[in-house]
Amino acid sequence: MAETAFVSCGGTGAPQGRRREVVVGGKRVKTVDVHAHCAVPAAMALMGRKVEAEALLQSSMPARIQAMDAQGIDVEALSINPYWYGADRDIAQKLIQIQNEALAEICGAAPDRFVAFASVALQHPDLAAEQLEQGVKRYGLRGAGLGGSVEGRELSDPAFHPFWAKAEQLGVLVFIHPQGTAELEKTGRLAGNGLLTNTIGNPLETTIALSHLIFEGTLDRFPGLKICAAHGGGYLPSYAARSDAVQTTFPQRMKGTLAKRPTEYLRQLYFDSIVFTPEALRHLAVEAGPAQIVMGTDYPFPWTSTSVDHILGTPGLSDADRIAMLGGTAQTLLKIP
Ligand SMILES: [Zn+2]
Numbered sequence: 001m002a003e004t005a006f007v008s009c010g011g012t013g014a015p016q017g018r019r020r021e022v023v024v025g026g027k028r029v030k031t032v033d034v035h036a037h038c039a040v041p042a043a044m045a046l047m048g049r050k051v052e053a054e055a056l057l058q059s060s061m062p063a064r065i066q067a068m069d070a071q072g073i074d075v076e077a078l079s080i081n082p083y084w085y086g087a088d089r090d091i092a093q094k095l096i097q098i099q100n101e102a103l104a105e106i107c108g109a110a111p112d113r114f115v116a117f118a119s120v121a122l123q124h125p126d127l128a129a130e131q132l133e134q135g136v137k138r139y140g141l142r143g144a145g146l147g148g149s150v151e152g153r154e155l156s157d158p159a160f161h162p163f164w165a166k167a168e169q170l171g172v173l174v175f176i177h178p179q180g181t182a183e184l185e186k187t188g189r190l191a192g193n194g195l196l197t198n199t200i201g202n203p204l205e206t207t208i209a210l211s212h213l214i215f216e217g218t219l220d221r222f223p224g225l226k227i228c229a230a231h232g233g234g235y236l237p238s239y240a241a242r243s244d245a246v247q248t249t250f251p252q253r254m255k256g257t258l259a260k261r262p263t264e265y266l267r268q269l270y271f272d273s274i275v276f277t278p279e280a281l282r283h284l285a286v287e288a289g290p291a292q293i294v295m296g297t298d299y300p301f302p303w304t305s306t307s308v309d310h311i312l313g314t315p316g317l318s319d320a321d322r323i324a325m326l327g328g329t330a331q332t333l334l335k336i337p
Pocket of ligand 1: 037
């Protein structure tokens with residue numbers, strides 16, 4: 001019942017320094033944020049890169065925990081946006097090793113507040129598969145974080161099958177986070193006001209990545225894959241039916257057959273909740289199913305600080321839906337006790 005959720009959640013934020021506890025239907029819910037960024041400077045240095053925001057650093061963990069407490073986030077699943085897809089094998093090996101060890105250390109320092117996605121060098125697919133396995137088995141990481149493409153190659157490229165096979169075999173969640181559409185940036189079409197490289201470039205990249213995973217049959221080939229797409233899956237769930245319509249409008253442009261209608265794949269993918277309005281979240285829940293939505297914040301980038309209230313305040317969801325979105329589904333996917 002929506003009403004129970006409203007009255008029992010205790011307002012829109014915790015008083016200064018207090019940890020907000022989220023309650024739905026009289027039950028304390030463990031909330032999980034699947035979309036939280038961090039950075040490891042020692043690894044970035046190998047690529048001559050500098051950290052873009054201090055809040056990404058391990059040294060800023062107290063401030064991060066304070067923000068989590070205020071927003072009612074119990075656990076963050078940390079990930080690192082790939083910047084190493086151009087690295088050769090040796091550098092990539094070293095960089096990922098440093099990074100995954102650092103992630104394990106961060107999580108180890110506050111195991112009740114943090115889990116993390118392993119970083120992997122997807123440009124070397126066999127190495128990426130090893131890094132994922134090691135990340136999960138040796139470092140206790142809970143899945144992998146990927147970009148939306150790899151130096152111009154689509155995630156559906158058969159070259160990446162060894163990685164997908166490993167992710168499926170391990171049964172871990174793969175979080176796909178876009179990094180703009182570099183190919184469009186070159187043309188200048190995303191220049192000008194509005195940070196379009198990010199504002200629309202990021203969701204567009206996710207839309208393209210997911211569409212290829214569906215249409216190229218990657219999701220048929222690896223039906224056990226657990227994939228979570230950032231920013232509500234970009235534009236794909238908003239205009240999903242067009243992906244079904246093409247099958248009948250231009251059947252000659254469909255090579256081979258898919259196991260099901262394109263829109264049905266949305267019901268096996270996971271999506272974070274960063275879609276800003278109750279109407280957008282309602283629509284995503286209709287297209288994908290409420291059990292496929294997991295909460296995201298994009299911390300420390302201030303796109304939203306009200307992810308909990310967004311889920312609590314979206315009309316038409318049941319208590320069970322809200323509990324699943326706030327943390328229940330992510331708890332299962334990320335093996336959070
Ligand atoms: Zn993000």
